[in-house]
Amino acid sequence: MSAITTAFGLVFQPSVLVTILLAAIFGLVVGAIPGLTATMAIALLVPVTFFMDPVPAVGAMVTCSAMAIFAGDIPGTLLRIPGTPASAAYTDEAYTMTRNGEGEIALGANLLFSVIGGLFGTIVLILSAPVLAEVALQFSSFEYFWLALLGLTCAVFIGTASPVKGFVSLFIGLFASTIGLNNPAGVPRFTFGNAELTGGVNFIAAMIGLFAVSEIFRFVISRRVQATPQAVVGNLFRGWGRMIVRYWRQQVRGNVLGTIIGALPGAGADIAAWVSYAVSKKLSRTPEKFGKGHVEGIVESTSANNAALAGAWVPALVFGIPGDSITAVVIGVLYLKNMNPGPTIFLENPQYIYAVFIIFILANLVMLPLGWAAIKGARTILRIPREILMPCILMFCIVGAFAINNSTFGVAVMLVFGVLGFLMEENDIPVAPCILGIVLGPMVEENFVTSMIKSDGSFLAFFERPIAGALGVVTLLVWSVPVLVGALRSRQTAIPREG
Amino acid sequence: MLRRNFLKTFAVAAVSLAAAAGSAWAAYPERPITIIVPWAAGGGTDATARIIGSLLEKELGQPVNVVNRTGGSGVVGHEAIAAAAPDGYTLGLATVEIGMLHWQGLTERSYNDYTPIALMNLDPAGVQVRADAPYKSVKDLVEDIKKNPGKFKASGTGQGGIWHLGIAGMLDSLNIDPSTVRWIPSQGAAPGLQDLVAGGVEIVPSSLPEARSLIDAGRVKSLAVMNPERNPAFPNVPTLEEETGSKWAIGAWRGIVGPKGMPEDVTKRLTEALDKIYKSKEYNEFMGQRGFGVKFAAGDDFLQFWKKSDEDLGAVMKKVGLAK
């Protein structure tokens, strides 16, 4: 008990609270700018934390990352430019809501369920970190291979009217992911001797291109300027109570899934959001509404990405194994501050761990007022005439794509994918599966090839380990059931047409 | 503190003086400096660059921006360093891979394309196994490898990466065919170690600091370190030579470099600053906390070290068939 009291004493100091507040604002700014990820925000904080005490140093990172993940939703919803990759899964849905004049509902949902998801993840972290980390540590390449395949399956569920076109998009993304040196064999592929290409296609640059730049292309060819959706200010909280009641299932599911995916090393908030969105659509009673401005999927996936953030701390704190790229940076800072991660951290420095937990809760609570202010501020952007707004956005996209790797190569990738995205959408090929392909491609390939090397080419090995076997069976079921049902249906519809 | 202030005042004075005198003899540095890191944020190289960056900023009185140019096993970042203007405003934290990539035909850059400024860190390879593995020493492990060729799998970096060479070179030095231990490529030490604990592989020859949290957690044990001396942060881990008599030593190094052809006064200024940083309390505390090994060599010493590392790595890579 005394450790908890000490922890409260450590956190509730003016200097710590001010640090947290500043970090929150910083996270908001970085998260809202496309191309700048939560990971970058954290990396930028590292030199600052060198000269801080342990609690404010870790507190700044926790708050900053939570805010950045939420803030990525704002430009995604208002302008179809996901601020961070974690928002990409439901960007289209949220943007459609904005165009339907329901932007404030979408943003309100983003804020509310980001907070709830974050708090849920924190509670799991507090109560069951050691147990959950133990499970996460049992994942080898066989398990990850099945997980990645399940992730790819999401592309089909997210997909549109034509499944073939969904697959086309997915394969384009998978192809893009093979470019470069980053493959298990360490062989340059499709690089044609270009040094920049050995680095491969950065998926953030591709994402900015596919979503934002293609939208700019579409804007310039639209004959009449679209009426700006005017949102009524102060309406942000509209329907919060109703949404919580109505979508409690989705929300719990998103929370649980997000925390688990976050806790698995190598999969973070972005994958959690994709998977949750797909699950939401798959299990929804009204899947036909998805993609047309329906808040249900947003609720689930926005809960998931913030829950994943806390989940990622599970293996990081217990074993010093990063759950995502953010905690990879954080672990370094923990060492620096003599808070060496490991099972003993809970015994040796309980006051610090409790302080971290308190900060997690604080960070999610401070998100409410700050997020509200940010949304209110950001909405004024919508009042700027589109013909002025769009050129400025293009400039932000260019600089954002540059900033990923500080090279104009990122801008070139953005442009290529901008043109590609424009052409794809003109022809009803959805862009979302393409991004999923770029994200998951390396994970599928690496885990497949390394598993095959380990098992001497035996496919049976994918089912030999208990967790892998279970995941494999689930994957095969998820695949075969819709195919069978689809085949039956298409036969029923095909017969009359031919006859 | 006093000295730092003095330096700052001096720097400000120097800059304003230079401004007054026109740009004819502007004192380096007069604008922000960029340090390119060829690896992603969150890794050891990134952390090292950021501590050096923040200390260099204090030392030189100009902002030092650490930027990540990732991808292609380090090709992209090392290429960017070599291709930058040699004016001292773009530096890089080169890593051991620059001595390996050209042997594999992945780049043409080698030590000839850089201005070596200061070696800052060296982390020798270790031999890590699961904590519940039946081996008491690296000798037991080697015996088992000899008896059961093909049984063992190792991981911890990509195909042909530094730790891959570490184990291959170790086996070779013990007269065992390096291909008897299969290499499982991974994205780095952390995923490799996770696979070790999950039972996917048996050996991870990464550096000790990379395995530290799992060693502390009692999941992994380190049997030996491939270095002439023990690591002060892990005094109980013997060296490979103590255990087996093999003199094989290998490690990942990091050093501040610039593009080829930097002005002498600039490298001199930087070497002074880096020497001071290397001796500073902050740097040593930081590296000590992370368990990173420190090693310093400036200018020509660094170049000799670099050349030797390059040649040694090349020899091993040829032996195990990784060089082109």
Place this chain on the structure above:
Amino acid sequence: MRVNDAVIGILLLAFAIATFAYARTLPAIPGQEYGAAVFPMLIAVGLGGCGVLLVASGLRHWQGAVIWSDWARTHHAWTKLAVVFGLVMAYILTAATIGFVPVSILILLVFLRTMGVRWWVAAAAAIATTMLIQQTFVGLLRVPLPLGLLGP
């Protein structure tokens, strides 16, 4: 601008064949069956399969190779698309030598004028946005935007 599915299908098929042929040249991991080639080849097979399906469905609904949408019949639209594309290209090619600030102001000015924004509004927006980006990215986020002519 709707291209018939069959045309897309043929393009995909050609691309898939090229990818497959290229992937076959990739070396395997020494001593392993599965190497760098496996995954690109699988993708090529997948893409090719999609291509075949698209050709089949496209031929069933053939209405000409391309159906031109309203916008595609106007010169304005094509000019504007070219302008946006050209501006991003211009940034890629010139930013390093000329520097972020002048290039950004120019790009914004051209784009805003193309969209029919009045001169003084365009100039004000271009300068304000450039300054905002310069301040946040260089000042706050420490992104080294190219200095170009403003540098030494």
